[in-house]
Amino acid sequence: MTASPSVFAQILDYANRADPYPLYAELRKTPVALQEDGSYVVSTYREIVDLLHDPRISSDPHNLPPEAAAAGAEDAPGLPPSFIRTDPPEHDRLRRLAMRHFGPPHTPDRIDAMVPDLRRTITGLIDGLTGQSEVDVVDQVAYPFPVTVICQLLGVPREDEPRFHVWVEAIVGALDPSGGAAEEVQRKAAAARQQMGLYFVRLVDAHRGAPGADLLSALATDDGPEGRMTDGQLLTTAFLLLIAGHETTVNLITNGTLTLLRHPAVLERLRREPEMVIHLVEELLRYEPPVHFIPWRAALDDIEIAGTTIPRGSRVVLVLASGSRDPAHVRDPDRFDPDRFDPDRFGLTRDTDQHLGFGGGIHYCFGAPLARLETQTALTELSRRLVNPRLVVDPPPYRQNPVLRGPRHLQVAVDGIAPASS
Structure with missing residues (x-):
């Protein structure tokens, strides 16, 4: 008799992605929960928060273990890990820089x-939907918007987006936490990391020779009290900010669009x-x-935690999405309540008022302020400009990746596009 898969294995199964x-x-x-591969899956809010702040947990x-380290590789060959994959004190120094x-x-x-610029960019994208x-909210708004923003922030030419889109898709596609990504997928990811590394070597050199107002120029020419990042550290930081930044x-x-339409x-x-969008986004997180x-x-x-060593x-x-819906942490966790994080109504003063949408501890999401905005x-x-929007398919098709979970496409029928406001 074949043993049924563990609950976590079922979560990794694409059949349950929606x-x-x-x-x-x-x-x-x-x-x-101990898994067959020897890993431990932590799913409750208090235990996740404790481990996010525990110095005995390493990034x-x-x-x-060697097989897990290989499966989770994100950085280019021959380069140091990005700062989210380091521990103090090196993490703290790189993050400060x-x-x-x-x-x-x-x-x-x-x-x-x-x-x-954010307003001009989103206005232009939605103007383009007229007629x-x-x-497809993903291809026409949700993807091009943050890509345009991160390119502007970093100083990456927007016309190079088709090139790094292919690289990012390959790198992210190989991040299979079950270790089950096919050999061909891993090979394509390794090639993409190498090509992206060469691209950023040239780009950083260009910014160092002719600095602009962008973030890459600032990092490449920084003469602050802690000195500069090495070239390797600068490259992996650029990798991180470009990929995680969109x-x-x-x-x-x-x-968020899918939830509002539902x-x-x-x-x-x-x-x-x-x-109300400010506290609505916190509830979405x-x-x-x-x-x-x-x-x-x-x-x-x-580490002794929740009765397990x-x-x-x-x-x-650390299953952040599970922790944020832990009924021991939040009331009625499966209900979408846009007022849950409204300080004018409830006042947010306790640990139990927080979510794990941006992680926590020393690795709290670096780009959280920009992602929120x-x-x-x-x-x-x-919400203002799509006239009578309704879902064409529900649930929509999801991306393969169970870590970065979201629809691959989101088809929405509309009766028109309202004009932009002045």
């Missing part, structure tokens, strides 16, 4: 200064009360997050 949440509820019955792939040019206290207006009776936001915008009363309210789990952490010591050297998987801008404009 709605993994009932399986997450089943998974939470065992907060820390360095060198601390993973990157943050000097991205946000407070040294560059406090970097994101806010992008608001006019269509059916649109992949997750595509999902968040698409998941909740027409909320969509209509957003049209009337555009200011809890309810339909763009990243469902962190699959590549390692235990540096024996995770042995030193074990791979640890992009999603707020996109959802506000889509």
